[in-house]
Ligand SMILES: Nc1ncnc2c1ncn2[C@@H]1O[C@H](COP(=O)(O)OP(=O)(O)O)[C@@H](O)[C@H]1O
């Protein structure tokens with residue numbers, strides 16, 4: 001059989017840039033190449049401001065412009081990735097593009113989620129069929145539209161004899177429970193991953209993130225601020241649940257800080273602890289009990305966070321997805337390459353037990369080459 005390659009593209013809540021991967025399914029998922037295309041600083045700043053703004057006069061024009069600009073950048077990421085591998089575009093069955101989330105409001109009477117990076121532009125510029133807009137079909141069936149990575153986690157990272165949890169620490173953190181012996185997969189967003197630490201870094205370190213978690217390590221966790229932040233109802237809500245910047249943002253943090261003013265380093269330490277605690281509590285709350293935790297996402301580079309997770313989860317084997325053949329920085333992009341393949345094959349990509357959708361469904365729209 002001819003080799004089948006798929007490309008996966010994503011930019012997560014961190015809005016840091018495009019993760020691009022080349023995947024081969026033989027039939028187990030194999031990562032063949034990866035590429036990161038950082039957003040220019042001005043674009044990242046505009047996106048963050050756009051995602052934070054609730055009302056804006058020229059929002060529609062701005063949305064159209066960002067949709068196009070991101071479409072070009074995503075196409076560029078796929079192009080750069082291919083150039084690195086030497087493969088022609090014709091070798092690629094499809095691109096799975098998650099796009100960039102600018103709004104995610106799954107609950108309530110008007111559920112809505114929007115990922116931009118125009119797939120028409122990606123398909124036109126690359127000459128490769130592009131699958132995109134993965135989340136809204138799940139929403140249309142009453143689901144959260146997120147997380148969508150668990151089905152891929154099952155395909156790539158599950159083990160017959162060992163119950164595992166995959167914890168992806170992006171801007172938001174999400175957990176996938178992979179029970180041994182093909183038990184029912186579950187998963188949900190645990191809450192903030194890096195996004196609060198990132199915004200605090202921009203304010204106090206003039207840096208996009210707290211490199212290796214060094215600033216967090218220099219501070220002292222405030223039990224009072226931590227308790228205040230942990231009192232948010234999201235953490236106690238049962239799954240299905242997913243979240244984003246709409247809930248966890250600067251204003252949310254400010255409400256806690258107003259009552260507990262602290263040195264900047266202590267705030268960072270507390271935000272790091274918030275992510276560690278909510279992730280660890282989610283793992284501990286799993287049934288069946290988790291034997292091994294596989295970490296992925298940019299948060300795996302925050303050594304303070306990873307160390308705290310090790311302390312809070314003494315009964316789990318803690319490692320990254322690298323041990324299972326998927327490098328931790330590329331798991332999400334790999335998932336969207338895989339989801340594109342499921343869509344082309346006519347197979348559902350969502351897991352109703354995870355998203356709460358009424359039924360499994362084929363995800364996304366196909367934009368032909
Ligand atoms: N060396 C590092 N030290 C600390 N944090 C890091 C490092 N590298 C990446 N990160 C964190 O990971 C984030 C990006 O993670 P990613 O998984 O791409 O998130 P998303 O899926 O939301 O885009 C960065 O914004 C930063 O917070």
Ligand SMILES: [Mg+2]
Nearest residue numbers: 011012014016
């Ligand atoms: Mg990212």
